[in-house]
Amino acid sequence: MSDINIQHLANLAQLALSPAEVETVTADLNRIIAMVDQMQAMDTSGVAPLAHPLDARQRLRPDEITEVIDRELYQAGAPSTEDGLYLVPRVVE
Amino acid sequence: MDSNASLSELIRGLQAAEFSSVELTRDYLQRISRANGDLNAFITVCEESALAQAERADQKRAAGAGTALCGIPMAYKDIFCTKGEKTTCGSKMLADFVAPYDATAVAHLKSAGVVMLGKTNMDEFAMGSSNENSFFGAVANPWDHDRVAGGSSGGSACAVTAGLAAATLGTDTGGSIRQPAAFCGVSGLKPTYGRISRYGMVAFASSLDQAGIFAASAADIARVLPFIAGVDPKDSTSSDHEDGWLNLHRDQALQPAGSGRIGLPREYFRDLGVTDATLQATCRTLEAAGFTLRDVSLPHVDAAIPCYYIIAGAEASTNLSRYDGVRYGYRCENPQSLEDLYRRSRSEGFGTEVKRRILTGTYALSVGYYDAYYLKAQKIRRLIQQDFLTAFNDVDLILAPTTPDVAFRRGDLLDDPVAMYQQDIYTIPASLAGLPAISIPAGEHQGLPLGVQLIGPHFAESTLLETAAAFQRETDWHRRRPGGTD
Numbered sequence: 001m002s003d004i005n006i007q008h009l010a011n012l013a014q015l016a017l018s019p020a021e022v023e024t025v026t027a028d029l030n031r032i033i034a035m036v037d038q039m040q041a042m043d044t045s046g047v048a049p050l051a052h053p054l055d056a057r058q059r060l061r062p063d064e065i066t067e068v069i070d071r072e073l074y075q076a077g078a079p080s081t082e083d084g085l086y087l088v089p090r091v092v093e
Numbered sequence: 094m095d096s097n098a099s100l101s102e103l104i105r106g107l108q109a110a111e112f113s114s115v116e117l118t119r120d121y122l123q124r125i126s127r128a129n130g131d132l133n134a135f136i137t138v139c140e141e142s143a144l145a146q147a148e149r150a151d152q153k154r155a156a157g158a159g160t161a162l163c164g165i166p167m168a169y170k171d172i173f174c175t176k177g178e179k180t181t182c183g184s185k186m187l188a189d190f191v192a193p194y195d196a197t198a199v200a201h202l203k204s205a206g207v208v209m210l211g212k213t214n215m216d217e218f219a220m221g222s223s224n225e226n227s228f229f230g231a232v233a234n235p236w237d238h239d240r241v242a243g244g245s246s247g248g249s250a251c252a253v254t255a256g257l258a259a260a261t262l263g264t265d266t267g268g269s270i271r272q273p274a275a276f277c278g279v280s281g282l283k284p285t286y287g288r289i290s291r292y293g294m295v296a297f298a299s300s301l302d303q304a305g306i307f308a309a310s311a312a313d314i315a316r317v318l319p320f321i322a323g324v325d326p327k328d329s330t331s332s333d334h335e336d337g338w339l340n341l342h343r344d345q346a347l348q349p350a351g352s353g354r355i356g357l358p359r360e361y362f363r364d365l366g367v368t369d370a371t372l373q374a375t376c377r378t379l380e381a382a383g384f385t386l387r388d389v390s391l392p393h394v395d396a397a398i399p400c401y402y403i404i405a406g407a408e409a410s411t412n413l414s415r416y417d418g419v420r421y422g423y424r425c426e427n428p429q430s431l432e433d434l435y436r437r438s439r440s441e442g443f444g445t446e447v448k449r450r451i452l453t454g455t456y457a458l459s460v461g462y463y464d465a466y467y468l469k470a471q472k473i474r475r476l477i478q479q480d481f482l483t484a485f486n487d488v489d490l491i492l493a494p495t496t497p498d499v500a501f502r503r504g505d506l507l508d509d510p511v512a513m514y515q516q517d518i519y520t521i522p523a524s525l526a527g528l529p530a531i532s533i534p535a536g537e538h539q540g541l542p543l544g545v546q547l548i549g550p551h552f553a554e555s556t557l558l559e560t561a562a563a564f565q566r567e568t569d570w571h572r573r574r575p576g577g578t579d
Contacts, residue, residue: 004456013410013455014417016447021175028449028510033456035511036399039469042476044356049471050478052300053286054526054551059329072248073193086419089428 004080096124096256097574100313101346107154107164114154114164115231118147118208123164125257131494132233133240134251136171137179138211146208148324153206161319162343168258170249171212172219173199173304174293181217183227183245186416186423186442192205196293196458197328199264199302199320205320205540210258213248217444218413219266219297220244222516224273224363224505226446231503234276236541236575237275240500243273246307250277253307253573260308260317260342266298268495268520270305275495275544280561280571281307285551286527287332289326298408299330301401301524311533311561311569315347318554336523338555349566350559355379355547356389358487361519368494371536371543375492375564382563389484389491393476394522398514401521402441403457403470409447410454416442429545449510491548494519495532497539517569523548533561534570541572 006026010017018024071084080087098106106112122140129135150164169285174180174222176191181187195203203209216226224232225246232247234240235254242251246263250273253261263270273283289304296302304321308315320340324333357376365372373561407556418424418438425441428434443451457466484491497518506513523530528548535545549557565571 001508006452007461009452009455012459013434013451014414014432015437015443015451015468016440017448025449025452029452029456031509031511032402032449032453032514035402035514036453036470037182038395038445038468039399039473040397041405042393042473044469044476047472047475048466048476052470053478053525054332056287056330070193073422073463076123076184076193077189077191077421079418080420088419088434091431 004033095123097309100259103165104161104316105394111380112283114147114150114208115144117164117264118143118166118210121210121257124255127319128255128257131231131238132235132251133256134212134213134232134255134257135168136181136183136214136229136248137305139178139209141284143208143210150206150208153485158276160205160320161316162202162460164208165259166208167202167260167262168210168213168249168252169199169262170215170246170264171419172215172295173262174295175199175209175212178212180212180295181229183229184217184444184447185228185389188228188423192293193274194293195326197290199293201321213246213252215243215248215447215462215544216392218246218295218409218447219264219405220409220446220450222272222513223501224248225503226444227508228240228444232498236278239502240502240541241276243276243500245269248569249272249307250274250279250281253279253309254275254431255382259304260313263305263307263446264294264525265303267405267524268517270307271495271520271530272516274307274370275542276500278542279307279492280310280314280531280533280574281305282318282531282554283523283529284318284322284559285332285529286324286552287330288333288529288552288554290328292325296412298405299412300408301405309564311558312347312565314531315342315558319343336552342416347562349563350556351491351563352383352435353556354385354387354488356484356491357386358394358491358493359390359443360391360394365494366518367538368376369499371538371546372492375545376536378564378567379492382567384560387488388487391477391480391484391522393480395471396473397525398471398518400470401517401525402453402514403466404474405451406454406526407457407467408454410451410458413451413554446510450531451466476527477522481522481526481528485550489549490560493546493548495546499538499543519546527551529554529557531557531561533564534566534573535564536570542573
């Protein structure tokens with residue numbers, strides 16, 4: 001059974017888990033990782049990874065402005081704004 | 094109007110002015126208001142705007158204009174951004190989110206004159222196989238309200254079965270269209286990866302997600318697909334594959350295929366369990382209809398589930414990192430610091446399954462584990478895809494079950510995530526390979542529907558739909574509805 005450090009993962013994922021949640025999620029993750037560990041039995045030497053199902057390459061477009069930014073519309077549903085800026089708790093004292 | 098009228102019949106009826114789009118839309122809205130309390134298929138119903146759209150559609154038809162779909166009422170899974178109406182993704186995180194733009198797929202249908210009845214219920218952020226993970230409550234299976242509708246597009250599947258929309262849009266990442274289609278006794282298509290633009294479709298796993306269609310038959314699905322398929326400059330993963338067949342079918346009805354070679358994967362067919370009778374009967378029907386069946390092999394298919402849950406989890410952990418309470422979505426009360434804002438907004442906004450998947454993905458991508466998990470899964474993914482491509486040298490399509498059994502009872506699998514993941518055993522491989530696949534009703538067990546799946550090569554939706562149509566010409570499973578109405 002792999003040694004999963006749930007607290008470390010939660011920190012990376014910016015999730016706060018209650019002590020009860022830590023217990024159940026650890027158990028869940030142990031079961032899930034035990035299941036995915038089945039992959040290790042398969043021989044994949046010499047196989048290239050498949051990131052995009054059609055092995056496509058990222059398409060680029062001309063560097064032209066084609067969009068119109070409607071800040072008022074886009075910020076209409078924001079939790080907290082002022083003068084077009086998004087407000088969050090003070091970061092730097 | 095008959096609540097079980099097919100999309101094709103409705104198109105004909107509107108064209109012949111047998112009824113108006115306003116009458117049709119009113120009928121659907123009435124049925125929704127009667128049934129949604131029990132079924133919970135809809136999160137948002139757009140009564141006023143739907144009737145306004147229907148009126149405009151009627152005017153357009155009266156003026157001799159309008160596409161085949163003009164005035165047809167549809168509903169969209171609540172994962173598609175719809176300007177001015179809520180897009181919740183079945184989550185507390187987006188419970189009040191109103192998108193400032195339409196998803197490309199939605200915009201295409203809007204300009205084709207389709208009437209939007211509302212947004213359908215789904216597993217939160219498309220993560221689930223039962224539609225029990227929705228912040229807005231579970232969707233009931235119309236065949237038995239104590240059973241699940243399937244997921245994650247449970248609402249969209251249920252709506253078609255219950256006659257609450259002429260057709261619906263869903264999404265499929267590991268089976269989220271095909272599995273609920275099978276559980277609800279309707280037809281559901283997951284197109285080739287890249288067929289339909291993902292712009293405005295809230296991202297779960299970007300290399301797997303695809304929009305797709307639920308309807309009463311393959312013929313109905315074929316009426317909708319041409320309008321939403323196509324390259325989109327706003328989605329750089331959308332394909333510019335040219336398809337004359339689709340262009341033709343904007344106005345033309347689907348013709349059933351008369352022949353073809355269909356592969357039966359021995360890894361599936363040696364142990365079909367509950368689905369055995371249905372698969373055997375399907376084979377006999379296809380043979381009688383002129384298709385030849387042959388044995389094929391998908392040797393790496395056993396590794397599909399672990400491979401999928403690593404890739405999907407990893408991509409989900411990245412895609413869901415945008416939900417931070419800053420610019421949109423749920424924000425916790427009285428955040429004490431930026432970190433507190435992030436952590437509590439995310440922890441309060443996301444449900445349990447979403448957190449499980451994010452943490453699984455974070456693990457798979459973290460330093461020291463990336464090679465063993467994410468990279469390994471991507472290599473297995475290529476092996477699985479190669480299995481299909483090799484099989485397609487000998488056959489035109491592959492036949493498989495859609496699900497291991499009929500719809501399970503609500504609550505049965507909620508405590509065991511791995512058991513829930515096993516529900517996708519037959520649907521995941523086509524997702525990993527990016528192949529088009531359709532589930533069609535093909536049998537029954539204990540009074541509940543069973544579906545079978547046809548999987549095709551990339552961009553072979555024409556073959557899939559024409560073969561499914563041939564099957565549906567010879568059988569009536571797709572016409573059955575709960576309560577015995579035909």
